[in-house]
Structure formats: structure tokens, C-alpha cells
Amino acid sequence: MPVGIVVALQAGVLTALSGRYGFHRDELYFVAAGKRPDWGYVDQPPITPWLARASTALFGETPMGLRVAATLLGIATVVVVALIAREVGGGRGAQLATAIATALSSYVLAVTHMLATNTADLLLWSLIALFGLRLLRTGDGRWWLAVGAAAGLGMMNKWLVLLLLSGLAIGVAVAGPRGVLRTWWLAAGIGVAAVLTAPVVLWQASHGWPMLTVAGGISEDDGVENRVLFVPMQLLYLSPVLVPVWIAGLARPSRDAGLRWARALAIAYPVVCVELLALGGKPYYSVPLLLPLVALGAEPVLRWLARTGTVARALTGVAVAVCVAASVLIGLPVVPPTALGPVLAVNKEPGEQVGWPEFADTVAAGWARIPATERDTAVILAGNYGEAGALEYYGPERGLPQPYSPHMSYADWGPPPDRLVGPVLLIGRAEPGSPAARLITGCRPVGMHRAPANLDNDENGVRLSLCTLTEPWSTAWPQLRHFY
Structure with a gap:
């Protein structure tokens, strides 16, 4: 019930502000692409343009109508990340804290205010993490079907999901439980993913793999800057106040004997970061993996807060309030367009909506x-x-x-x-x-x-x-x- 209140407030705020600025340049492109449905496009698979087509058909070809899809994806992401907190033993307090932290983080606010490929990625990566953790905890191979379905949908939205899958695979190989690999359900899950992915891959192959050309151009043009900014942006994208939480999430599976089965997720994050540094990928590509780590870290952080004194809790409250205010200013259209100058120094996307x-x-x-x-x-x-x-x-x-x-x-x-x-x-x-x-x-x-x-x-x-x-x-x- 408390998580339901969080998502209701989230939906209300996102809806109220969804028409305040105009379309983002990418949204205009998605609307145009959605009118030309295909199994692929030069720079992306088809899910986001399809969502644009569906949302505007149902709710109107306006910024508010288009962004209904983004709001729904944002709500679903908060629910799934809260479920991850429950999956790793978090009580109601940890689930509520995880939902609030997810809904109010800068990156989540920014990409759920508007429709972007990143919006769907947040949900799909979170689903893969949830299903993967359920598989690792229970050892029930049937969860490979859910992982495969989420991975296939991820490939239909953005091929960056391959980084997540490789990170989790390396995590399981290094830390186990390896028994989940010794089942025919793994092959069935791969088959589900392959069936979903096949039309997209065939489209790209028949058009000369243009997405790889685009990715190579990003690495060539921005690779040095991306590598220099990678670590600082990991600390800033969600919110500085959440850094101790996701670091606690990284450490928790190794420290908590009852969560050793979840070590693969903690290993996946540094693996993905190394891959992105090697490829020159954009720093925000790894952010969806930080949300499950926040879910992992919520319980120990709440226990620590309960043990601290009044002064420490008060200072923490001040820090949280300041960071939430900054997240809202950066991620949502709450200032007039004429006053966007300082915001654009941190997040240029609002400027592309005006x-x-x-x-x-x-x-x-x-x-x-x-x-x-x-x-x-x-x-x-x-x-x-x-x-x-x-x-x-x-x-x-x-x-x-x-x-x-x-x-x-x-x-x-x-x-x-x-x-x-x-x-x-x-x-x-x-x-x-x-x-x-x-x-x-x-x-x-x-x-x-x-x-x-x-x-x-x-x-x-x-x-x-x-x-x-x-x-x-x-x-x-x-x-x-x-x-x-």
C-alpha cells in the first residue's frame, strides 16, 4: 500500500507537468518513426517508436498524450525496483524507501518526464534483474523463460541490454550459484529471447548493420569525454545522496551470508562499467543497473540510520531534502523556459523541448x-x-x-x-x-x-x-x- 501511494503521487506529478514544455527532438523523431512502423530503424530497434505510435493514437498527438507511455513506464519501474527490494529480504520500510528513492532520483525523473529509449530501458533492465534474482534465489529454472522474454524485449528496444546480460553471466560464472546454468530451461530462455530478437536482427543485417555504424560514431566522437566523465557521472546521475545506498548494495551480498546467492548482481555492475569504458559508451548507459543496487542497499542503510544519533539523522534529512530539490529542478520542467540556463549546464535535454x-x-x-x-x-x-x-x-x-x-x-x-x-x-x-x-x-x-x-x-x-x-x-x- 505505501508503494502504491508513491506511484500514485509519481503519476500525478508526471502527468501534471507532461505538457509544460514541448516535444523533445527525439520525441518528434519517435512520432515520425511510429507513423512508419518497421522492425528497425537506423539508430534503434522498434519498441520506442511503437510506444510513441500507440500512446499518441490513444491519448492524442501532443506532448501530454505521448508522455502517457513514459509515465506508465516510470510507474512500472518504481514497482519493479520495490519488488527487487522485497526479493532481497527488504521489509516494508526498505521497499518504501526504495520506491521513493527511485521515483525521486534525477535520472529517473528526467527520462520518465519524456519518452526516450532510456525510459523503456529502465523498466526492462529492472525486470531482468528481478527475474534473474528470483532465478538465483529459488534455483527454479523456469525463471529462465521470464529472463529470456525480458531480454528479448530489451533487444527490441536497445542493444545495450547485451552489456547487462554479459555482466550477469560473468557474475554467475564467478560467484554462482552455477547450478542455474545446468538446466534445459536455460536453452528455452535463450530460445524465447532469440524468437523476439530475430526480426530486429534480420532487419539490421539486411540494412548493413546501421546501428553499429551509429555506435562506432558515438565512440569515435565522444569516447574520450565519456571516459573522463564516467566515474563522476555515476555519482551524480541518480543523486549524490543515493551513492552510499547503492555502494551498500554492492557490498551487501558479500557481507550477508543469507544473500550470497545475489553476488552475481553486485559483480555485474563493475563488469558493465569496464565494458563501457572500453567501448567509450555514454556514462548514463549503466545507470539502470544502479536501481537494483539501491534496492539491495536500502535495508542496511535504514538499519544504520536507526542506530545513529539525532544529529546524524537531521543532517541526513537536510542532505536528502537538498538533493531531492536538485533532482526536481534538473529532471522536471518546473522553471520557466527563460530561466533554464543554469539547468542546461547539468541537463541539456529541457532545452531540446523548447x-x-x-x-x-x-x-x-x-x-x-x-x-x-x-x-x-x-x-x-x-x-x-x-x-x-x-x-x-x-x-x-x-x-x-x-x-x-x-x-x-x-x-x-x-x-x-x-x-x-x-x-x-x-x-x-x-x-x-x-x-x-x-x-x-x-x-x-x-x-x-x-x-x-x-x-x-x-x-x-x-x-x-x-x-x-x-x-x-x-x-x-x-x-x-x-x-x-
Whole structure:
């Protein structure tokens, strides 16, 4: 019942704030992808676009309607992590503390306020942890079916789940109980995962494994920064006040003889971290694994608090209050868009939820610079999927045609027909020496977008130009395609 109160409050807050800012650039992309259902996309498997399609169909194609799915995923994550606390022997107090800590942590607030691939990952990783712990505790091989189903769904959302599975596999191999590996149910679980994953893998294989290209680009472009920031961000993503809790969770299976069966989970976290450091992956990729560790650490931390004096508990309460306030400011749209500057220094995602209608206005003004007699054969060429998604959503009411972009899956949804031989309204610029600079020439500036209050986001300051295409779209498009 207390956990139910937590999730009810969580649902109320997320719903009340879900329409305060506009769509995030990624959400606009998911809405567009959901209208083109497939077994895969250049940079992701299909679950998040499918969720976007379902949520907007049921609740309306608005930020609030889209984010119903995110709210439901967030609620489910809190419930599952509280169940993990119970699975490892936590009483009602530990379950309640785990639910509150999960619901109020910075990362969870940020990714359940909006729909992202990370939103579903939180739930799926937590489910794998719960089912895996139940398997290890009971030795009942039938839980391999549940693990396989959750892993298959994880692969249909984001292939980072392979890191979690490898970490848990190494944990079981090192610390046991290894008996769970000596059962035919393991093969059955692998079969369930394979059946769920097969269409996604086949799609990627038939399209030249584009997700691996995208992942390689992330590592190449951001790998050094990701490695430098990895450890500090582990301490900050959930909340600094929760660091002692998940560290206690790491240590608990080794210290508590009754929880030795759970050591694989504690081993999985450092294994995943090492893998991410080697790959140059983003620091937040490992955060979903911190939530089960919070569940593990809740009971010993509560026992410690019960033994401390009044002063220590008061100081802890102050620290918790400060960190909760910081989490809310960072993760939820509680400040006016014009006051987002300090927040963006920590979390840039709110800035990507502001200014898209104004961006469409800027493009409409640039489109009006094209002579009326030439607009039937003109093309709007967006530089990235966020711009294209915004124009696809906001453009029709401003009299704009279907936009095109050679970025990510928008490249698969092009090219423009070869009959469109008129001016190209280019959003952004062609980098010198790039194929675009050779194919799109004669550009003259016709506008510049300024975000509301000159907000520092990715579209602030982007230039618009009228240009000429030197080859037919059908031959130019493969050369214009880009993944970053």
C-alpha cells in the first residue's frame, strides 16, 4: 500500500507537468518513426517508436498524450525496483524507501518526464534483474523463460541490454550459484529471447548493420569525454545522496551470508562499467543497473540510520531534502523556459523541448522567400532528424510541404522525387569538403533561427539558405546520407 501511494503521487506529478514544455527532438523523431512502423530503424530497434505510435493514437498527438507511455513506464519501474527490494529480504520500510528513492532520483525523473529509449530501458533492465534474482534465489529454472522474454524485449528496444546480460553471466560464472546454468530451461530462455530478437536482427543485417555504424560514431566522437566523465557521472546521475545506498548494495551480498546467492548482481555492475569504458559508451548507459543496487542497499542503510544519533539523522534529512530539490529542478520542467540556463549546464535535454514551433515559424519565413511559381518544385532539406520531425509536425499548419533529411532513418524515408528540381531551402550548412558542399551549391542566406530567450540549444543560431542541387535527388541522396 505505501508503494502504491508513491506511484500514485509519481503519476500525478508526471502527468501534471507532461505538457509544460514541448516535444523533445527525439520525441518528434519517435512520432515520425511510429507513423512508419518497421522492425528497425537506423539508430534503434522498434519498441520506442511503437510506444510513441500507440500512446499518441490513444491519448492524442501532443506532448501530454505521448508522455502517457513514459509515465506508465516510470510507474512500472518504481514497482519493479520495490519488488527487487522485497526479493532481497527488504521489509516494508526498505521497499518504501526504495520506491521513493527511485521515483525521486534525477535520472529517473528526467527520462520518465519524456519518452526516450532510456525510459523503456529502465523498466526492462529492472525486470531482468528481478527475474534473474528470483532465478538465483529459488534455483527454479523456469525463471529462465521470464529472463529470456525480458531480454528479448530489451533487444527490441536497445542493444545495450547485451552489456547487462554479459555482466550477469560473468557474475554467475564467478560467484554462482552455477547450478542455474545446468538446466534445459536455460536453452528455452535463450530460445524465447532469440524468437523476439530475430526480426530486429534480420532487419539490421539486411540494412548493413546501421546501428553499429551509429555506435562506432558515438565512440569515435565522444569516447574520450565519456571516459573522463564516467566515474563522476555515476555519482551524480541518480543523486549524490543515493551513492552510499547503492555502494551498500554492492557490498551487501558479500557481507550477508543469507544473500550470497545475489553476488552475481553486485559483480555485474563493475563488469558493465569496464565494458563501457572500453567501448567509450555514454556514462548514463549503466545507470539502470544502479536501481537494483539501491534496492539491495536500502535495508542496511535504514538499519544504520536507526542506530545513529539525532544529529546524524537531521543532517541526513537536510542532505536528502537538498538533493531531492536538485533532482526536481534538473529532471522536471518546473522553471520557466527563460530561466533554464543554469539547468542546461547539468541537463541539456529541457532545452531540446523548447522552441520547436518558433523554429517552424523561422522555416516558414524562409520558405516564403521562394517565388510562388517555384515552390511546387522546391525542397526543404533539414540537417537532422529533430528539425525534420518538428517540420513534419508543425509545418502543415504553416503551409510547409513534407520536409526531407538525409540524417538517420529520415534518409530511408527519402529521397525527394527527382521532379523536385527547384530551390533547396537548406537548414544548417554544408561542411566544407563534404559531399553536401559539392552537391548543394550557390547558397544565399535567407534567415537565422533564434530560440526563445536566446536559449542555448542545438537549433539556436542555425542558418537557413536557398541553394541549388547539382545532381538529381536519386543520385545525390546516398552521398548526402549521414549518421551523426
